[in-house]
Amino acid sequence: MRIARLVAIILTILSIGLLAAPPAGAQPPFRLPDYVTDDAGVLTASDRDAVKSAVNRLYTNRHLRLWVVYVDDFSGDGSVDWAQRTIGLSELGDHDALLAVATKGRAYAFLVPPSIPGISQSRVDKLRRNRIEPALRDGDWGGAAVAAATGLNKAPSPSSRRLLLIVLGVIVVAVVAFVIVMRYRERRRRARALAAARRVDPTDARALAAVPLEALEDLSRSMVVDVDNALRTSSNEVALAIDEFGEERTAPFTQAVDKAKEALSQAFTVRQQLDDDTPETPAQQRELLTRVIVSAAHADRELESQTEAFEKLRNLVINAPSRLDLLTQQYVALTTRIAPTEQRLAELHTEFDAAALTSVSGNVTTATQRLAFADHAIGEARDLAAQPVSGQQAALVDDVRAAESALGQARALLDAVDSAASDIRRAVASLPTMVADIQASIAQADEQLQQQSTPQSPHIGDLMAARDAAARAVHSFRGGTATDPLAAFARLTKADADLDRLVATLAEEQATAERLTRSLEQALFTAESRVRAVSEYIDTRRGSIGPEARTRLAEAKRQLEAAQGRKSTDLSEAIAYANAASALAAHAQSLANADVRSSQRATTRRGSNNAGAVLGGIIIGDLLGRGMRGGMRRGMGGWSPTSFGGSSGSPGGSSGGGFLGGGGRF
Template sequence: MRITRMLAAVLGLVMLGLLLASPTAARPPFRLPGYITDDADALTSSGRIAVESAVQRLYADRHIRLWVVYVDTFSEDSAVSWAQSTRRDSDLGDFDALLAVATVDRAYAFLVPATVPNISSRQVDDLRRNQIEPALRRGDWSGAAVAAANGLDSPPGSPGWAPLLITLGVVAAGLLALLLIMRYRRRQRRAAELAAARRVDPTDPDALAGVPLETLDDLSRQMVVDVDNALRTSANELALAVEEFGEQRTEPFTRAVNNAKSALAQAFTIRQQLDDAIPETPAQRRELLTRVVVSAARADRELESQRRAFERLRDLVIHAPSRLDGLTRQFVELTARIGPAEQRLAELHQEFDAAALTSVADNVATAKTRLAFAEQNIGRARELAAHPVSGQQAGLVDAFRAAESALGQARALLDAVDHASTDIHHASATLPSTIADIQTAIEQATAQLRQAQSVGVPHAGELAAARDAALEALDTARASGSTDPLGAFTRLTRASADLERLLATVAEERAAIDRLNRALDQALFTAQSRVRAVSDYIDTRRGSIGPEARTRLAEANQQLQAAHDKKASNPAEAITHATSASALAAQAQSLANADVQSTERAYTARYGSSDAGAMIGGIIIGDILGAELRGGFGGGWSPTSYGGSSGDDGGGLLGGGGRF
């Protein structure tokens, strides 16, 4: 009986243990019957509804299925292994995510296929750590599933519609503001360019070559409008001018108007060609626009010059009485100077030889005839001004201009007599120093011309002609300096001025050539030094330097050779080639440095530093490099091909699991 009671007690204890252990029995992986499996009774009715809604929304939005399972404990496997086995048993595919939670073990796994679009491993891990695990830790079983569904529906790092729309709106507003700013700046720039273009000589095609094409177009449009307006005004003024002064006097004005009409017609024809539907190349467009601007500008200048001449004519007619009074006063003044001038000329004949006074001997007699001619024309002009007749104003203008010119010549003749004594004495006193100065200039010119035979001298032909003219003036001065010092002095100073001007020009240009040659020598030295240094660098490290650096060095050598070839014929172009050689050499050095550094790091990391220098210098080329660094020599150089690896998800599952 005692044994029976003992067996019964043991059996009762075993049954009690089984009853107590059955709620938390480990659940092996199994085939999920539906999207939400709650074997642990973790979800409330409201929580289950929330999870179902989130799962359905995820599928509707992104066609991703989320399976959620709650058990008490997992089997002996880890949470991730249990979840993977359950995925296989449940035949879950490339768009099926799984959240498995063991509520008693406080373990979970969240697995997402890598084939799900727009989801990265980092995003899944962030979703696990920042949303799912915190909810599980709080015991919010439904909240963890809802967080998983919402996270997959709007993965971390991808904006929702509202932020996206806001961002797009901000970008659109920024683009609009940028467009407005760019348009304003473009208008400001075009206005500044047009103002600068208007300061360029519009009649010079070479000056217009530097004007931007759009600005040249704007300038041509303004020019044709301005010239058309000026032409219309000038045509009206021409009609009045012909009526007032006659066709002969206004012939230059008529010719200018007709020329302007022809030029403007041509300009409008070209503008029509530019504005039609047939496009032109930029070169053709620039040529046509230049023709418009040049022809319009030249017509405008001719109109302006004739308009001013016409205004002076009208002003003369309007103020004829007062202007004639002025001429009368000049006539009286000059007539009063005739007697003293005759007396002064007699004194000069007593003081100097007749040959020295050749230039002024007939001045007084000639001045008398000019004054008589002026008096005659002043009288005629007064008659015409007192009785103006339409069409006879040209006679008034002619008489006035004739009297004005005659008075001017008479004044100059009498002034020459008054100044003759002073000028002759000054010429006699300064003639020796002038002769010495021109001799020095002649010697300098001769020396420059000798150099021209070997090294070349700018303006050699002009310089030779000026020197010969100076020699001729010097010979004349030596022969007639004592009898006609003023004439000799005048010829010497003119010849000396021409020769000195050419000598100064030659000296300035030679100095510029010398500066250019010095700059060329410096540029060649710099280029040669850099090319040589890079070549030596590559030679001593040829085992690690690829084709890019070598190509730049080859180009630098070509530019350096071109600089040497152009040194004698075109120093400026030679400097350009030398500068380009230096820049290419610098690029080659930079590329070579990068290759060497990359190779050093890769080789040292893989094989150590013992043979790195020999490998980089190209000393070790045999089996080591052939076997170990294959791909660096033969199939194209790639210093960065040593070491390193790249990886991707390559399919599989993202996510993981753990305890909470």
């Protein structure tokens, strides 16, 4: 008796387990890969062709997409619930309908968005009951899908058209009446979206996947500017710390800045790809923007990792008096340089065209403003240091750092004038040699062309064009148009490089390779001087310069590094990279000039007393405190997880929530 009872219990447990097990062919909701998905394998080749043809006609006639999916079973979910979750996973929108069929489970769902003109609940229900369900009941799987597409493809009735025209008229009137309000709301919406995006962990690519594409664009732009400002400020602060504490004690901070530079460089490289003339798909844009944000965030984290240690090392409150004495000495020394530098700049203006001095033309005026700001900051700091009051130590540190930064920028501005003078004079001194080189190249090209009795080489036409371009460049220089020596040097360098490259292709002579080497050195000099000038310009005006100029400069630096890396392997390719770097640097200068002019107009309208300090990026918060803590501020709530999905649909046979139609058994 006991054995029989035990066997009965075991059989009962096994029966319950078998009843509770999911069907063998159950298919959970998934992202649809195509308009027709037959995971149940019930469509013949002719059925699939008929369904695809009907789906294509529907889209051609009404721009309505019908998605059809066949599975064995709906994995225990209600048909409508399964369909709604599949719609969510597939990101279907207001012009996407879905027919989902469980062939073995004998259940289906047919959901249609309510926004389609001429489509109503009653019409969808009639189509479902009178055409789709009978076909499914008879096992005509393809016929059910064709019936769904054909039923949706019918034109709306005249009354529906009239109603549609009335609705459209009302919409047009509403749009015209509220266009200003809508624009205001759009700005508010974008601002809220950007604020929400800032609360997401910028190093988490999976979390960023939930951020709208538009917000990602805004976030990436603001991040590269904020982190670049923080990195530039941090670099200056670390340089000062090295002078004060030595390289050994500041090694961790130097490493943090170097790692941040590497990460930010990756962000600028991707930003350049987004800004070029080649369009990207939304998916590509999202992937690239995510890379920009993640790279910039990693740069920010590298700076943040050393913030606390750096703050302790640079505790300026302890040695503020001696530090202020040193800053006063620096202020006096830089002040004595103003008049000579101004005279030197005036001499350069009489000697060279204004275009050659764009990057330094306002440096003396700007340096004077920085020195005045530094003098004011030093005075305030001395007052605070002489009368220490609880709660004012942070203000003392801020004043000392502001003075240090202002003096550093003034020094860089004055040094830039000296560098510009030496660069231009070097270009002037090198121009005769450059002209002689290009004339020799022209003569060698003529000799090569004379030796070619027939145009056997495909490069003959290119060589002739390059020779003519080089001759025009020489003629332009001799005609007195070289008011900008660097620009003239760049034109002659490019013409000579192009000509030498083609002569090398035809002659294959070692002498040509030597001239290519000289051309590379000249191209590198042009690129390096331009990149340096633009970098100094942005560094001393970083408070007003946006992401476009910085991106072009970062790309110019990358191209310059590529040129330097190919000096020993491919001279022609290295020259091309150097010329590209020079062109990008010139474009960056133009963009930076426009940003500065715009910011100057804005600060003039606001009447700010510290306009120069704002343009220079000095007053942007608490300098390295902001820089080493990162330009990006996290929300007080930390990083919030993002959830997907929503409420489940109704059981099979009921309405599809926000969709017309429903489902059931057949």
